[in-house]
Amino acid sequence: MVRLLLKYFLLLCILIVVGSVIGPTGFNVDLDLLTTIRLPRVTTALFAGAATAAAGTLSQSLFRNSLATPSIIGTEAGASFSLALATMLAAQYGIGLEVGNPIFYTSIGAALATMLSLGIMRFRPEGLGSSSGDSMARLLLGGFALNAMFAAGSAFCLSILMENGAGMSLYHWLMGSFSARTWDHALGITGAYFVCVALAFRLAPTLDALSLGDEASRSIGIDVARIRWQVLLITSILIGSSLSCGGALPFVGLIAPHFARLLSKPHVKILLPLASIIGAILAVSADLVARTLRAPIDMDVGLLTTLIGAPYFIWLLISNNGWAGGKSRD
Amino acid sequence: MIEIKNISIETPRRIKILHETSMQLANGQLHVVIGPNGSGKTTLLKTMVGLLQPTQGRIFCDTLPIKSLTPKAIASHMSYVGSEHSNPFSYTVEDIILWGRWHHHQGHPTYKDRVAAKNAAQSLGIEHLFARTFNTLSLGEQKKTHLAKSLSSDVQHYVWDEPLAPLDIRASLELMVLARSLVRTGRLIVVSLHDIPLALRYADSLSILENGKITWQGIPSDPSCLLAIQKVFGVTINERQGSQINITQT
Incomplete structure (x- = not known):
């Protein structure tokens, strides 16, 4: 496990170096440029990706479902x-x-949307008896409805702003972009990431046990409702801070935790760092591609991750790894 | 001791699942709850361990009111095994059995916890599955894992909802023998069963549920017991030569 983590960490380090020295005009090592523009940008992308991936890992455990990641559930x-x-x-x-x-x-x-999603998934008209069965359909359909609703709401706000010619910055932000990041952004997201992940680490064994389901985890002595609130809060701050500094990174939150689960044991204390590193790799490399592919134009990094992520998501559905969390994965 | 005082449970749409049910179960016995499908067995057992809040009435465990206890406090008195054991992720059998001792270790198992888990697995004959991924097991093996999880908890009261459902006949008999040996150490075990001959053979006491009411409660050797079973289930029981029991449609 440690070797696995080290391997991916090394890959990330290489990416950071490559990301820092490559600019719109190719290789370019200017110390001033490096410290004022590229390093803050790379750092922001790195921790935004890591935070999104960590949030994905937490919400998978919270919903007991490997598809329940921040971009899916709204x-x-x-x-x-x-x-x-x-x-x-x-x-x-x-x-x-x-x-x-x-x-x-x-x-x-983020918190309100997650609560809505949890509410939709857990609401049962009779209030008694066990759930399961259709919870998957509920999760995906509920998430679909919430995503559509919020996207329409965002588009509405954007259209009002556009009429007054003030919407471009919001547009780029909604699409996800790490352009023009300063050390303020970088340090903010770094701090938020470490605080949230430190808190999540303390909850890691409890999150593992939550996989038993509500009733079984309550009957072994876990205050399920309290843990759920704590995880909800941590996830929301992670997503909130990563979005506020880099815009939306849909699919990083889905792919990174999924990938981590394919590679390692299911224990949250291993998944959190592993998924974070993978998320960081995805975000840093997507950002690198976004600013070099059509240089000097900055593409929106969120668009890129979606272009890579959506086909992967479809592959997950087809290959049956996503449904019910992969029955026989070892 | 588990004591239920006059509990009723309604769904939000006011369908009554339990009607003013009371029972008092002393330690050192195997108590079996039987009843037709939908008679309220699962609801009764879940209420007993504090997973469902009764609309009316109170439950006590060793004179402590369940309602005022935290989940952890309840878990240190009672261990519950429900009927559903799906797990979305690939945790091992060992992980799951160790979670039965959560009230001892809060997620940081010690050597002592691991020994207890190993012993529990051994008593159910699943120590060879220890390193296996839980969700690759058969339903019967999954049930045994959860029963081992329950046993590892080392508490005074065990409540198991239909533990025999996915088990084969030999495993069923072994579990009943195991339950009897636990009962001899002064513990209380409450199980719901559908296998009436096994219930009659192994139970110290028996209660029969019908439409959310306990219609009969007593010891299986009581002559009125068979009559009550025949009435509630609508079957005929022919008892031949002592323990041989033959049940037919009425």
Whole structure:
């Protein structure tokens, strides 16, 4: 396990170096450029990817479902919508705060969306008896509806802003981009990541035991409701902070934890660092491609991860690894 | 001791699942709950261990009111095994058995916990599955894993919902013998069963549920027991030569 982690960590280190020295005009090692533009950008991408992947790992455990990642269950879309709404209200009507610290809005949006999703998945008309069975369909259909709803809401806010010619920055933000990141962004997301993951580490054994299901984990002595709130809070801050500094990274939250689960034991204390490293690799390399492929134009990194991620997601569905979390994976 | 005082349970749509049920179960016995499908056995057992809140009435475990106990406190008194054991991720049998001792180790098992898990697996004959991934096992093996998880908890009260359902006949008999040996050490085991001959043979006491009510409670050798079973299930029981029991449609 340690060797596996080291292997991927080494890959990440190489990527960081490569990402730092390659610019729009090819190789370019200018110390000033490096410290003021590239390093903050690479650091932001790295920890945004890691945070999204960690959040994905946590929400998989929270929902007891390997498909229940922030982009599927609507957490990211909710966070995006929340910021779009706040931006629109501030620009149009002067209501609320200026978007000085978007993490506040994105975290609240992420938390509300996750709660909605949990509510939809767990709601049972009779209130008694056991769930399962159709919970998968509920999760995906509920997530689909929430994603569509929040996307429509974001598009609505965006269209209002566009009419006044003020929507471009929000548009790029919604698509996900690490361009023009400063050390403020980089340090903010780094701090949020380490605090959240440290908290999540303390919950790791409990998250493992939650896989037993609500009733069984309650009957071995776990306060399921309390743990659920704590994990929800941590996940929302992770998603909120990664979105607020880099925009949406859909599919990083899905692929990285999935990949980690394919590679290692299912224990959260191993998955968290492994998925984080894989998420960071994905985000840093997607960002590298985004700013070099059509240089000097910056592509939106979220678009790139979706272009890679969506086919992978379809492959997961077809190969039956996603459904019920892979019955015989060892 | 588990004591249930006058509990009723309703669904949000006011369908009554249990009606004013009371029972008092002393330690050192194997108590079997039988009843037709949908009579409320699972609901009764879940309520007993605090997984469902009764609409009315109270439950005590060793004179402690269940309602005021934390999940951890309940787990240190009672161990419950339900009927569903799906696990979405690839945890091993050892992981799952160790979770039965959560109230001892809170996720950080010690050597002592590992020994207890090993012993529990041995008593159910699944020590060879220890390193296997739980969700690759058969239903019967999964059930044994969860029963081992329950046994490893080392508590005074065990509540198992239809533990024999996926087990083969030999495993069923072995489990009943194991239950009897636990009972001799002063523990209380409450199980729901569908196998009436086994229930009659191994139970110290028996209660019969019908439409959310306990219609009969007593010891299996009581002559009125067979009559009550015949009435509730609508079957005919011919008892031949002592322990031989033959059940036919009425």
